[in-house]
Amino acid sequence: RALAVRCIALYASISADTALQHWPFFTSVLSRYIPSLPSEASRAGQGSCAPTEAVVDHCVTFLTDSLLLHCGPGDLDSLGYNDGAYVREFFAAVVPLLGAYDVGPSLSPPLRRSLTQR
Numbered sequence: 001r002a003l004a005v006r007c008i009a010l011y012a013s014i015s016a017d018t019a020l021q022h023w024p025f026f027t028s029v030l031s032r033y034i035p036s037l038p039s040e041a042s043r044a045g046q047g048s049c050a051p052t053e054a055v056v057d058h059c060v061t062f063l064t065d066s067l068l069l070h071c072g073p074g075d076l077d078s079l080g081y082n083d084g085a086y087v088r089e090f091f092a093a094v095v096p097l098l099g100a101y102d103v104g105p106s107l108s109p110p111l112r113r114s115l116t117q118r
Contacts, residue, residue, distance in 0.1 A: 002054035005029065009062035016070035023066065023086065026059045027093045033059075034096045053111040056097065060115060063090050 012022035033056050067090060097115070 002051050002058060005055050005058045009058050013062060013065055013069065019062075019066040019070050023063070023089075026062050027089060030056060030059045030063075030093045030097070037097070050108060053108055057111055057114050060094065060097070063093070 008022065009026070012018045012026075033052050036052055037056065067086060
């Protein structure tokens with residue numbers, strides 16, 4: 001699944017149009033997979049990134065890259081982006097993930113490092 005999500009993310013980042021078309025997919029995948037992170041991280045061990053964490057990482061990467069690449073002046077203005085809706089939607093999707101830091105050792109070190117670098 002993680003490889004499929006990564007491939008979709010690479011394809012969808014080609015242009016602002018495809019990024020916007022795939023935006024709901026990635027936010028829905030995040031909302032589905034984030035709740036299962038704490039239980040999977042405890043099963044995966046400290047040094048590895050679990051499959052669910054890889055999916056979450058690819059989704060966050062796509063969403064942040066889309067915002068940085070396609071949410072500049074002119075790119076999304078023609079597509080109706082002018083009020084920061086995608087930025088608010090991104091943070092609404094990621095807030096539960098950020099809350100996972102308070103739960104304890106819920107995120108593996110590789111995912112924590114990746115998210116911190118984003």
